Structures are given as structure tokens and as C-alpha cells.
Amino acid sequence: MHGRLGGLMAAVVLAVSPVAYARDFQAVPSAPITSIIDLSVAYNTETDLSFRRGLQIRLAWTGDYAGPFSGMIAAPTLRAIRDFQARNGMHADGVITEPMLQKLVAMSDDAQSGLQVTMVDDRATGERLAVPLGSVRDMGPTEVGNLWRSDDNGVEIESVRIADTGQTFDGLYAVLSDATNKRSVLGAQKAQDWFTVSGMEAGRHYFMRFSAQGADLRGFSVSYTDAYEDKLAPFVTVASNLFEPFVNEPSAPLVADARPNPFSSMLARRRNAADGEARYAMADKGRGGRASNLFELPSDSRGQTPVYDNMQAIAPQPGTPAFDMAGSGFVIAKGWLLTNAHVVRGCKKVEVGNKMMASDVTIDEAHDLALIHVAAELGKPLTISVGKPRLGEDVLALGFPLRSILADSLNVTRGNVSSLLGLMNDPRYLQISAPVQPGNSGGPLVDLAGRVVGVVTAKLDAVAVADATGDIPQSINFAIRPDTVSTFLRDHHIAFEAADPKAALESVPDATAKVKDAVYPVVCVD
Template sequence: MLVCHRLMMGDDMRRSARVLMTVLALGAMPMATPSFGAQGSQLAVAYNDQTDLDFRKGLQIRLSWTGDYAGAYDGQIAASSLRAIRDFQARHGMVADGVIDEAMLRLLIQKSDGAEAATGMALIDDAVTGQRVPLPMRLVEDLGPTDVGHLWRAADKTVEIETVRIAGTGQTLRGLFDVLSTPTPDRSVANAEFGGEWFTLDGNAGDHDYVMRFSAKGGDLRGFSVSYAKDRAKVMRPYVAVAGNLFEPFAGEPQAPLVASREPNAFSALLARSHTNGAFESRYAMASVDPKQPNLFEMPSPAPAKAAPAPVAQKPEFDMAGSGFVVSDDGWLLTNAHVVRACTSVLVGEQQVATKTILDTDNDLALVKVDGAVGEPLAMSVTKPRLGEDVLALGYPLRSILADSLNVTRGNVSSLLGLANDERYLQISAPVQPGNSGGPLVDLAGRVVGVVTAKLNAVAVADATGDIPQSINFAVRPDAAVAFLDRNAVAYETADASLPLESVPDATAAVKDSVLPIICVGR
């Protein structure tokens, strides 16, 4: 069954916009500033109070088609929607004030209609899997059922879309997420987020980018995957943003049983491969190093967590532990991807269970979310520290051997580049051990200037060179960490560059309550 999706028509949007502009004029409201402050809040209230829900949803959809908005289509105009309006205005040479006028509205309708028409997107009720999924009908043709769902593909194979249903197999959503979020030699994972009853992830496989989105009801797992060649990115990226919002995994009852297709398809092949959740292997092996030699650059592996003094029935076993720190008032903590990847569940401070996990495996960063108070957010520096600057590494290293309490080490920024001139990292002399992974690197004003992530493998270097290196460790640079927070709309605090430097004890006291152990259960 083909169901056509209709955005709000141009005339409807124009009428709502005229009402809004009249209200703004009568209220003599000041123009919004680029930041979401008091004026931005007033503008958001005006949009939400004086326009109807369909207009606001239509606005969000159209801004997705133009590549400016990536949030939910909830019809609530807040900071992300206002930012999208301003971004659209700025890109097209308009005053970026967040106020929609006739000229902007006309251009938005023109640009979004053009982007949608380029894909020919329509909502399809897929009888094979019971999903309602948006498809770019101008770009793909129906190749019929597969062994796990339904397949559509472009004639030149530059675009492939597949619906998937897995039921009655004992497979869990978390288990599927662990498999798919683990990079392989021919497939990278750029972002991965697990939300309990759903997950999304994206990355690259050869010359194609891909996106996957799955949901679950009990043992019924349904989702879809989109893969497209890089030269199709301009057309496909807006489609992916819209499709992710309009996808309805449980729109209907599926056809059973599934009928296998002879057509080879990427998702089925992926599931057929064997995957392991073994020890984390470094992504940073240097190409110039003899492959027979040990890897010179290693992650400080998550430390084995201290075992319980006596076995308790049904109590989960702690497999690995790292560190993390609070970055927002609403329960987000920042840590390393290698600390929390492929865990059955993640504990924060040994008590609170993380409800969401977002991974950036390219930069070895992760966000974990807890419901409840976890401490004051640490302020993030948006610029890299100075060469030679004093820094502190805080975390919970070797908890099975050392104390359970917070550990602090002092050092300097030895280099503004990582191994092999990697610009994502800082080299630091502060000692780090297994379990320090994901902890904050702070300056003596308490500002976060990095995320501890790796150390040089002294044994491998000694084997290769005959010399034992000392105090060569690495942290993710603050600009990479801030970019990760921005991509995921985390409301972090920006550090005040004018804060005075303190003594080591005072700087430690200012941040210590916001640094917590991160425990991986069931790896």
C-alpha cells in the first residue's frame, strides 16, 4: 500500500506566518539574538502560542529537508528549532534573527519542496515487516522480500534501503545493538545511541555511508537501514533526517513467514557474519610499524572492577570499569567509547543504571545518561590548552588493586598533537592507568581541557626500540569533545577563560564530586 506524505502547503504556512508576524509587531517584541537567551525564549513562546501545531511541525520538516534541522517533529519551537531557522537565514544571506518573514518563508518552501521532489519520498506500508517507512521512490526500485525483510535498491546500486524484522529468535535489541555498533575491518561506526526500546547508529562501509534505526516490542525487533554512495549524499542526507522521524516500526501486522530473496543485501550479510565482543583492540596502530610488532599505541583498558566480597543470587558481575564526568544538569556524563561499548548495561557510581548510551567511536567518546542527580556539570573549555600547561587527570584507576576513591595525578601538556601528529589528541605527562579512561583532564582553574583516553604501550616500545618510554599518555582534545556534545544537543557549560588558577588541592576540590566510576556490566 502506498501512502503519500504531504507537508504543510505553502499557502497554509504563509497564513500562519502572517499571524505570527502580526503578533510580533503588535507586541513590539525585540528581535531575537543569535544566542538562546531571554529574547530567544520570548520568540519561542510567540511561535508556540500564536501558530498552530501543524504549522510548527511543517516548519521542522521543511528545515530538515534544507539540512538545517535534525530534531524531532514535535511541533515545539525551542532552541534547536530557532537555531535551524537562524542557520537557514544565515546560509541564504538573510538577517539571522530567528523571525520568519515572507521572503524567508517563500525561499524555505522553494528549497524544501525541491529537496523532497528530488527523492520522490512517499510513505510505504510494508506488508512484509509491518512497518511504515518513507522511501525515495525516484531513486530506488522494489526488489521484493529478503530473508529478514524487504529490499529496495537503485539500479546503479548507489542507494539501498531495507526493512528488517527479527522475531521469535531470542535476539534482544541490546544484543543486536552490540553486534551492529561494533566496527569491523570493512565498516566503521561513527555514532551509536541506545535508548532502551530503540537505537540508532550510522557510519561508513567502503564508499557508502549508512544509517540504521531499530525499535522493539518484547521480542519483536523492527527497523530499517539506508545505505548510499558518497556522491548521493547531497540528496540522501536530508531524506535520512526526515525518514528517521517519520518511520513507524509498528504501524501494522507483518506478513508471515518471511520469504527469502535471491538478491544479496547488505543487512542480511552483516547479520550472517560472526561477531565477538572480546577485548577492545586499538584503532590507532601506526601504518609505519611492522605488523609483526606489538601495537605501540593502546587504550588504557577499562580496569577489572572490584569483585563483591560474597556471591549474591542474580547480582550482575562487574566486568570492566572506567571513569566519567558530569557535563549537563539533566544527567549526561562524558566518558570513552571503549569503556561502555558492548556492555549489557552501564552503571554510574555503581548505583545508577544508564538509560541511554551514545557512541562516537572515531574519537573514542561516549555519552551516558542517568535519570537523577549525579553532581554539578564541569565546565568545558572550547579551546585547547597551552603547551606546557599544568593539568590534572582524575579518575578511578585499578580499582581492583588500589583504593575505591578518586585518584588524581598531575602533569603537563607535553604536545598539542597525538601519536603520528593526530590532531584529535593531546599528549600529557600526567600518569594514567587502566580505569582512568574517560576521566576529565582539567587545568588548575577546574576547566575541562581534555578526556583521558590512551597511553603509549611501554612494553611494545621497549621491544621495538630497546628503550622504555616514560610519562607518554594521551587525551582527546576539548574541541573534539565539545563538537560531540554539540552534535547530540547536550546543554553543557562553557568554561570562563578568565578564572584564576588555583592550587592542586583547591582545583581538585572544585571538580571531584562530578567525577564518577563508570562500570560495564556483562561485557
Template structure:
């Protein structure tokens, strides 16, 4: 096949250009492909070009926005369609033939797209993940509780690396959580393959892409989310990053044992609370300074409205020792009150908030159906409210602590401080912790299932009374409703909470 031999001969000449770094090199079109319209172009290219050439082509067409698929070097219908789409958009004959004009133009266009975002490869020390970043558009914001964060100046782009290794998660379990749809969230693709998964979708006005891989209990990946203002630049970048990320390129810093590596510290739930950091004084009142907040966030959680004058309730381990506490889109809390002994905190917000959630008097009933609402795994779920269902499995916490409930509703990092509500929308607890299944298994040889904890409503009410917060007591006669209806009653009063810069 003379045309095929000609293509193989020019592959070496154009390879450097197609592999992202060199200037265009003039080539000749394969004669057989150009003259014989019935020739199977896919077979021609696969049989007579190098794998590196084909992989580079897919890489290039991803930067131009024409290809969204694996960099597997296989020229099939998807790659040929991308070639034809590129040709049609750029005034070339849409015949799938990779001639001199096509090669020069695809190199030029892809170089321009790559250079516009300042694409550069980095290895994240917090997770060991190696990925490309759009360095011209985002800046490092520091480490999170599970990885690292990069963000654009306007907040329209967020990129995060994530690693779970000590929490006992499985790849299937994380996939199940992240692939769920919900209010304001749609999933356009959720695919598991080759020891990992990819999820694409739209959430709260932003597109997102999540890519994860796993080696046993070591799960690593990244997410990128962007709004419409950045779509032209970031959508191609996200596809390139997803196909080229190396989750296990390096090892995290030695001594990094994860945010939930300890089981118990004092016989209560402190050692298994989400987002633990350095201890703050037992009780404090502070007005956060916005002069020089530290980049990134040291912990995240959830808070909910408890009074008409802007007080929200959350966990102490979410808000303690923070230079600034951000409450969703409401901005920084103007006042923070923390009581570590009860693991409760109050946040004052000087903005319009949702209706206060009523708190039941006393305690819920054993076995009662409950919902845990919050913002779990924020590093990869963005700001989507998550709802899980379970029941009250014990009216006591660890070591028979009467300030806590044991619940079966699944909770994750970021749920801390969120409300536990019954099916009438009444607050029956404050989510605070989950038992570390890995640590318990090490101690007992058995893996515990669905053992999580919440602060009892009577303990929360005492805390609110002590700080003179005018909260509402729930009406005990309210009828129970469906899960969607109960969620709808409370969802506008629940906010993500970020702790910026530990003191």
C-alpha cells in the first residue's frame, strides 16, 4: 500500500509537533487515502502510523475541543468524527484525511489553546497525584482536609486533588456517592473502568468533571468545576487533565495519616470527628479578621439556621481555631462562639438567611426515621446539599454518653455540624462524627457498619439557651412527610461552612 508507506515515512517528521512541543512540520497527504473514498480510514491510520502519533492526535484534538475520549491511540469512529468536526469548523474539507493543511492547523490551534491556559504538570505533595493545571487561570489556595485546592481570582474555576486512605472508603462507595443526582445537580456521565471512574455533570450553574482511581484502600483523584464564563478554555483543559492525570505518581509527605486516623481520645466522639486540627481554647468569642486570611481551608462542615437574627449552629471542630469562617455564599461570620466540651459552635451572619429550623424538645424516639443533611466530601462534590436516610439506633453515644445519639444514616467528611431531622423537618440532632471503621477493625477484628453519631437535641438546646439564642421549639404534633417533602422544608436553611487559616 504505497499511501500507507508514505504515511509511515512522515510520521517521524510530524511526531514531535503532534506531541505538544514543536513547531508545525509540512507533510504530504497519504495518496491512497485521498484518492480512494471507499478506503477504511480508521484501518489505514491504525495500521500505518505509530501509536505515539495517534495518541498525540487525540491529545491535540482534545485541546481544540473536538475530542472527548481516552488517549488510547486507537483511531475509531470517535476520533475520525473529531477530525472531521475540526476540519468543518476551520474551513477544510470534512473528509477525515489528515493532510498537510490539517496537521499544521491542528498543531497551531491546540498549541494556542494549551498556552492560553498556561498548562503545566505538577505533583501535589499532599496526595501524590500528578496532574496538569491551567496555571494562567488558577492560583494555589493551600491544602484542604483531603488534598489541595486551586481557584481562579473570580471563583469561577476550582480544581482540587483528593486522597482517601485511612477512612475505610471503597472506590465503589465513593462512586456511588458522587454519581448521585440531587437538587441542582445532574450527571451526564458516570463510568467505571480500569480501576477507576469518571463522572461529568452540571451542578448549581457549574460544569464539573471528577476522575478517581484506586489501589485497595488508597483512593486518589481530582475534580474540576467551572462556570459558563470559563467554559471555552476550561472544558478542553478538563478533558486533557482527566486523560493524563497520574493518581499514583508520587507518595504523600511522610507522616500524613489522613484527617480521621485516630479512633478515640477521651472516650467520646472527639477522636473520630471530621476535620480535626489544633485545639483552640474551650470557649471563645472572636471577630475574624479579613486582612490576610490564609489560603485554602483547613476544615469544612455544615451549619444550619437556628434564629431569625442570623445565628447558625455547627460543630466546634469545624469552626475552632479559624482566622476566618465562611458560611456558603453569605460570606464570613462576624462572630464565632465555640464550646469544645460540647463540640458545638455558633456562627453569626450579617446577611439574609433561611428560616430557623425548629428543634425538638427532649430527645427523639429509638428507631425513629431520620435524615442527615449536609455538604459531604466538599472537595469533590462542590456545594451540593446531600441527604442520607437512616434511623436512631441508640439514644446514647460512646461510653454511654448522654449528650449523643447513635445513628445509621451514612455521613462523610463535611457532614459535621449539619442537622439531623425527622420526617416532619424538625431538628432531632446535630451530626458530629462517624466511627473509624478501619481503626475499629484493627482493634476488634470486625468491621462496624453504619455507626455514626449526632449531638442530642436537648444538649443543643442547652447550649443555645446558655448563649441566649432565641431558637424555635418544634411543634410535636406535625405530621410526618415523604423524604423529598421533608428535605424541601429545610434545605434553604442549611449552608456549607469553611474554616480558613488555622490560628
């Protein structure tokens, strides 16, 4: 076992005292909402890394932050600070004061009190994972890892290792992220080498995280009843961030040689079953005689309506964040929208448009792209340009920037393709002059024929450049190129439509009218 978690949790106090920190930041003016970059730069340059990581961990314990504990203060952390301030009757400006810091320390301490969260080295799987030893007892090994359970069966935590079984990372994600007639999937995120899935089953909340290193798949699951939600929901965010899947070698084989592998059997049962009954990957009922239901297979519904479809109308309405750091997205195929990975990274849930909740989110961190699946009627999919845009070509950036400040309707700006390469000659990006703001990320960049020629992604950090050169850059923004987008969509088996290269150019209003119904705001909600 390791004490790293305790050290991280203490960092927000130990790195600098609350009084000293508040005094230092009183020198930073109470920044208006339009000064997001200024405030982010101030945090990242005037405080040390241990403080910033500790801040993110404590905001996770209060339920305000669900992103990575990177120590980089960007839009998600700023939003979490503002949400915490708004919920506690403070001025939601994102500037930490002494009273706010003291309140945060007290509330985060209270949130984890009694849990006794400890980093545990699991010999069975070789993982290092956070376990609330104040709430659960070590029940010993299972077929695929180790089990911890509370005395009242209200909490179960299981480590899992799958190796040399024929199971693949993509195959496991496909199984676990598919809702069944007994298990809903309320959140699913997939990156290149990890994924998370969460939802409800048999009245219990569940969360799973898996990582891959070649054919070696390691992960953990958490399941808990409503009685534990207040304590365990923040714990899940912390445990997911601190999970270290490949720190040790496992001490034993995955499954005894004489016994069938449950995950291989799981896939076979999925292919062959036709009775529509629930089938479980974990056949062993384990201690207490109750079968694990975290790995239930999707049943062969044969026309039945998936549970998640039925849940759309009765799902609780998402809360309105104190500071809306929404991005944008656009329809790329039936039921699918495309956006940036950084728009949805760390979101517990994703809302599209008028309260449509995402049923699946797939993230590609390497290319900063993400797919969002929505089980609802969307606008007509946009078409992707098959060729590179021309240097100097007129382009339109569509999206929903600064929705907490500007109008919440679609915003359109016009510019040109300034360069066919990004920063430092990066071939994945275009440089554009169309003005963009926070919230434009993930929106389409289209030409005057309505063809998608890029995905709006970033703008040059004017503050950093001004500090370095003494000059403020203007209209230097970036979009992901269409060939990168096409490759990403093909890799994820999305049947998109290639644009007609001979389509006629139109006026700006006509080109806008042609594509506007396919563009939606994308918002993280708790």
C-alpha cells in the first residue's frame, strides 16, 4: 500500500498556506469572464504544480471537477472553481480567495471522511488502485482479479486483468459500452489505450475503467447503491485519475488452466445466444452467492427498444453550470456528431443541443477528435471535403462561443485559410483567420459550398506571444484538416459522406443556411 494519495490530498494546503495563497492572488484583479486566458496563465505561472493538482483533487471530492489531475489549470478547472463558488454563495469569478479555499478544504475533507482511501498494490493483477478501506473489506481473489466489498453489500470494488485470452481492447469496449435490457450505459469514453463506462444496473450505480498495453487489459469496477452515492460518486473520479494499471507484474495466472476463461466465453455467448435473457461474463457467484452483474452482456433484442432509449424522456434534467464552458459539434452521420476531444474530456455526462444526452463518447486524444452518439433525431449530416482547401480560400467557422455571455444561438464568422500547416509546420492543422472564441471548439469549418474543410480547434495564446514578443497577434486560429478528420472517421467505422468536389460556391448567407441545422452546442453536465 502507498501513501501517495494522502500526500496529494494534502498538497493544496502544504504547497502554500491558504492565507499566503489568497494574499498572493488578491494581486490578480477579479477577472471578468472574458479574461479566461489571463486567469489561466496567472494560475499556471504563479502557483506550483503540487498546489494545482491538489486543487483539482479537492474539487473532485466536492463533485465539481471530473477532469484529469494534470495540474494544468484550463477551462474545465476554471469552470469547476466557478461552480464551487456559485454553489456556496460566493462571487463566481474563478479567483480563489481565502474564504473559498478554507471552504474547499473543509468540504473536501468532509466528503472523504471515513472512506480511508488508500493506494493498494493488487498482487493478482499488478495494478495500483485507490480503495476506500474504511468502507470495504478485502474479500480475496476472483477469477480475474480481487474483490473488495462492504459488509452490507452496498459497495463492491473489483480489480480485473485479461491477458492472452483472445479478447481485444476494442472488443471489450464494444461489449461493456453496449446497453442491455437490464443495464443502462449513461457514460462511455474511449481513448487510444483506455476507456471508461458508467451507468445503472439493478438499482446500482456502476463505473468501469480499463487500460491496454498490447494484449494485456487491466481495469477495475466500482458498484454501489444509492445510499453510498454521495460518498462514492466523487471517489470514482479520484480513483479513475489515480489508477496505475501497469506498475507491477501479476503474481498469478488470470484463470486456472483447467477452467474456461470467462471473457472468452462471454463473447461466444454473445454471438450464439438468441433467447433475449441476460447473460453474465462472470459465471462465478462468488462470496455471498450473488452473481456479479457488472459485466452483463447485451441481449439479442430482436427489435426490442434498448433501455437507454426509454430512459431519455425520464432522465433528470442536467444542472446549469455557473460558467458555461460549452463547445460545439456537428452531425457527421446518422446519430453521430463530431467535436474536439478537449470539449468532452473529463465530462461525467455530455448534453447536445436542447437537452439531448449522449449515449456514447469516443475520444482520440492524439488528434483531439471525439465522436458523440445521440439516440435522437438530428439535422442532416454534413459532407467532408475530399481535397485540401486552397490557400486564401474563404471559410466560415460555425459554433456556439461564450454562451454564458453572447447569444446562445448559432454564431458564424468569416475568414480565410491563412496557411495549410499549423504551428511549427504541423501537417494536421490549417491556420485560419476566421475569429473564434472559447466555445467554438469542435464546430465545423466550411467553405462556401457548405463542405467541411476542417474542425475548429484552437487559437494562438495571445498573452503568451505578447509576453514573448511584445506584440499581440491577431486572427491566428487553427482547425484540424479534412484528411485527418476522414482518417479518424474511417478508423472508427463511421459511414460519412464525401463532399462533391464540383459543388457550386454560394453566398455566405446561403452557405450558412445549408449547414446550420447540423451544428449543435455540446456541454458537460454533472
